[in-house]
Amino acid sequence: MRGTRKYAAAAFAAAAALALAACSSSSASSPSSGGGKGAKGSVTLTWWNNATANPLKSVYLSVITTFHASHPNVNITDVPIQNEQFPTKMPLALQSNSPPDIFQQWGGGQEATQIKSGKLENLTSMASNLISALGPAAAGWQVDGQQYGIPYDLHMVGFWYRKDLFAKAGIKTTPTTMPQLNADVIKLKAAGIAPIAVGSKDRWPDAFYWDYFAVRECSIATLKNAVKAVSANYPCFAKAGNDLKVFMATKPFQVGFLGTPAQVGAGSSAGLVANGKAAMELQGDWDPGVMSALTSNKKALDQIGWFPFPAVPGAAGSPSALLGGGDGFSCTTTAPEPACVDFLTYLDSPSVQEKLVAAADVGLPANPAASPALTLPAEKQILQLSQQASYVQNYFDIAYPTNVGQALDNAVADYFAGQGTPQGIVTAIDQAASQQ
Amino acid sequence: MAQQTSAAAAVAESTAAAFPVARAARTRGPLRRPSRKLIELVVLLAPALALFTFFVLLPICVAAYYGLFNWSGYGPLSDFVGLHNYRLVLDDPVFRQSVLHNVMIAALSLVIQLPLSLGLALLLNRRMRGGTLLRLAVFAPYVLSEATTAVLWLLMLQPGGFVDQLFNAVGLGHEVKLWLADPSIVLYTLFVVITWKYIGFGIILLLAGLQGIPAELREAAAIDGASPWQVTRRITLPLLGPTIRIWVFLSMIGSLQLFDIVWIMTVGGPANASSTMVTYMIENGFRSLEFGYGSAVAVILFIISFVFALLYQRFALRRDTAGALTRAVG
Numbered sequence: 001m002r003g004t005r006k007y008a009a010a011a012f013a014a015a016a017a018l019a020l021a022a023c024s025s026s027s028a029s030s031p032s033s034g035g036g037k038g039a040k041g042s043v044t045l046t047w048w049n050n051a052t053a054n055p056l057k058s059v060y061l062s063v064i065t066t067f068h069a070s071h072p073n074v075n076i077t078d079v080p081i082q083n084e085q086f087p088t089k090m091p092l093a094l095q096s097n098s099p100p101d102i103f104q105q106w107g108g109g110q111e112a113t114q115i116k117s118g119k120l121e122n123l124t125s126m127a128s129n130l131i132s133a134l135g136p137a138a139a140g141w142q143v144d145g146q147q148y149g150i151p152y153d154l155h156m157v158g159f160w161y162r163k164d165l166f167a168k169a170g171i172k173t174t175p176t177t178m179p180q181l182n183a184d185v186i187k188l189k190a191a192g193i194a195p196i197a198v199g200s201k202d203r204w205p206d207a208f209y210w211d212y213f214a215v216r217e218c219s220i221a222t223l224k225n226a227v228k229a230v231s232a233n234y235p236c237f238a239k240a241g242n243d244l245k246v247f248m249a250t251k252p253f254q255v256g257f258l259g260t261p262a263q264v265g266a267g268s269s270a271g272l273v274a275n276g277k278a279a280m281e282l283q284g285d286w287d288p289g290v291m292s293a294l295t296s297n298k299k300a301l302d303q304i305g306w307f308p309f310p311a312v313p314g315a316a317g318s319p320s321a322l323l324g325g326g327d328g329f330s331c332t333t334t335a336p337e338p339a340c341v342d343f344l345t346y347l348d349s350p351s352v353q354e355k356l357v358a359a360a361d362v363g364l365p366a367n368p369a370a371s372p373a374l375t376l377p378a379e380k381q382i383l384q385l386s387q388q389a390s391y392v393q394n395y396f397d398i399a400y401p402t403n404v405g406q407a408l409d410n411a412v413a414d415y416f417a418g419q420g421t422p423q424g425i426v427t428a429i430d431q432a433a434s435q436q
Numbered sequence: 437m438a439q440q441t442s443a444a445a446a447v448a449e450s451t452a453a454a455f456p457v458a459r460a461a462r463t464r465g466p467l468r469r470p471s472r473k474l475i476e477l478v479v480l481l482a483p484a485l486a487l488f489t490f491f492v493l494l495p496i497c498v499a500a501y502y503g504l505f506n507w508s509g510y511g512p513l514s515d516f517v518g519l520h521n522y523r524l525v526l527d528d529p530v531f532r533q534s535v536l537h538n539v540m541i542a543a544l545s546l547v548i549q550l551p552l553s554l555g556l557a558l559l560l561n562r563r564m565r566g567g568t569l570l571r572l573a574v575f576a577p578y579v580l581s582e583a584t585t586a587v588l589w590l591l592m593l594q595p596g597g598f599v600d601q602l603f604n605a606v607g608l609g610h611e612v613k614l615w616l617a618d619p620s621i622v623l624y625t626l627f628v629v630i631t632w633k634y635i636g637f638g639i640i641l642l643l644a645g646l647q648g649i650p651a652e653l654r655e656a657a658a659i660d661g662a663s664p665w666q667v668t669r670r671i672t673l674p675l676l677g678p679t680i681r682i683w684v685f686l687s688m689i690g691s692l693q694l695f696d697i698v699w700i701m702t703v704g705g706p707a708n709a710s711s712t713m714v715t716y717m718i719e720n721g722f723r724s725l726e727f728g729y730g731s732a733v734a735v736i737l738f739i740i741s742f743v744f745a746l747l748y749q750r751f752a753l754r755r756d757t758a759g760a761l762t763r764a765v766g
Contacts, residue, residue: 260617267591267597401725
């Protein structure tokens with residue numbers, strides 16, 4: 001869900017509005033040729049991905065061409081689908097007899113839920129070489145030690161900020177602790193600058209804050225246990241809620257943040273930072289790509305810097321732990337093998353990975369061999385931190401099963417809107433988990 | 437006998453083809469037998485009935501059935517929970533809030549949209565220069581898709597956007613609100629957008645109704661000394677009754693099923709301040725992958741709409757449809 005890149009407002013709107021209609025028509029429109037063998041033993045694979053816009057879309061098309069050149073009997077049909085439609089399309093597709101052969105996969109609890117359909121291919125033995133090459137990056141797509149998806153990029157969440165606005169407010173260094181961040185918020189306000197932009201309309205950006213406070217407050221062992229047990233009923237999560245309360249009390253967000261979308265339009269949180277109307281935003285590493293599409297000032301990105309989520313004094317968690325996730329793909333059981341695994345392996349080959357990173361700006365490459373292709377200094381900084389990180393916590397709304405993740409997002413969003421208590425977030429998570 | 441009948445039928449057919457008008461008289465003739473009527477009914481009704489059963493009744497039953505399970509949408513229906521989902525839905529304060537929002541939109545439509553479209557329709561019904569152009573203008577928003585409307589207003593309503601600038605320009609800057617971000621205002625903002633979008637439909641409907649009122653009646657009233665107000669009050673409005681009742685019906689059902697504009701503009705937020713029954717269903721059914729629960733919401737939504745429709749047909753539309761329905765059934 002986080003891999004969302006530039007997309008047109010209208011397209012999004014239409015997609016959202018027609019979610020129902022679209023998914024009901026999906027079974028009809030999904031090519032029945034999926035997995036079917038054509039003439040002369042050649043196979044065609046349908047590939048559902050979220051690359052609805054360039055540059056990623058054209059990179060994918062060229063990847064299909066080059067893959068076909070080296071595997072002449074394998075054809076890949078590119079089916080770009082709007083990012084937000086996957087959660088509604090996939091359940092229907094995976095119940096049908098002609099699911100796509102390859103589809104967008106964010107791992108975590110969502111993947112675990114999808115496995116119940118019995119239509120996801122277990123890639124553990126078929127892709128063992130690839131999995132060991134990716135190292136810890138592949139872990140987010142494992143369920144009970146079995147690999148059901150393969151990432152092609154990784155994401156880390158942190159603060160993007162405007163160097164020029166920080167300078168204007170007299171802030172010399174980026175904050176490393178929460179009290180410092182709170183002090184900077186006051187300085188920015190005094191300078192008449194909206195300190196932090198947040199896209200609360202979309203809810204998941206709100207959850208980043210609660211997630212990160214939990215990552216700071218909880219030990220790595222507790223984080224792992226919480227995801228495994230699908231619960232947030234640990235004292236450190238309550239502390240995270242209190243941290244959020246303290247932080248919210250500084251009123252750090254832009255005017256009208258409850259109605260602000262995250263990535264659509266110049267009035268979105270990314271657009272506000274890109275256009276110099278807000279100083280910071282807690283977002284994934286894909287944010288510069290989103291920003292560059294939302295501003296006409298092409299030099300704006302020169303003013304963008306990055307710093308990790310500040311430390312919380314006295315918190316028990318590891319200060320170097322990060323919140324993140326990534327994008328990947330799964331094969332379905334109807335997909336012809338080894339064509340499907342071959343294709344996923346090809347996507348993670350250094351040459352394709354470099355292309356994805358350099359030309360399509362997807363974020364951090366899943367294959368570390370392609371990391372020299374990163375160009376932005378901030379991206380190199382994020383990569384370095386992610387390599388030094390003690391632990392990377394998958395976004396909780398992805399790590400937990402879908403209904404629990406949604407309950408989490410909604411509870412945090414309600415708290416942002418002034419309803420409920422920090423403890424209510426923990427309660428909402430456990431209540432949703434009990435309905436599993 | 438059978439041959440005779442078919443021969444007679446063939447004659448009837450050819451006659452009917454040659455003289456379409458004669459057909460009605462002929463089919464009531466003594467040659468017709470009850471069985472033929474039955475066949476006719478079966479042949480003519482069966483396709484429509486099959487489609488209706490398959491695409492309307494069956495899905496409703498299936499949804500009601502799904503609602504009895506705790507089901508993520510993946511894997512078999514195995515976790516039977518009875519009416520638990522229905523109980524959870526009705527107990528959820530967010531759902532009750534959503535129902536309230538639907539009812540509020542329906543009530544606001546009745547109180548504000550109806551008089552507004554009635555007034556505009558009466559004005560536009562006069563012969564005047566540029567009348568056609570004006571009619572076109574008020575109808576234009578209805579032609580736009582819901583998605584386009586929502587995106588358009590989304591852009592205009594963002595902080596510092598067109599609406600805020602307009603308020604500032606006319607000296608109402610202090611009245612500028614966080615149209616979509618303030619939980620206490622957002623529903624009214626959405627109502628304004630909905631009104632803008634659907635007022636054209638109401639006006640066209642009422643204009644069509646007005647066209648159906650014979651000018652002679654109004655002229656006669658005017659000759660009898662009725663003032664224009666009295667003509668409108670005593671002649672036009674009563675004769676417009678059926679149209680108004682249909683508009684109310686469509687508007688109420690539309691309010692109960694409100695979705696697209698809300699979903700695009702606010703996703704039901706902030707903090708469910710603009711949620712409707714359908715956004716609640718999408719949120720808790722599709723987005724949370726709880727299809728059993730979502731189905732229960734859908735069934736409840738259906739029952740509410742259906743009961744309303746029945747009651748309205750029974751008490752309000754009865755007079756309007758009396759002729760058509762009773763004759764068809766009897």
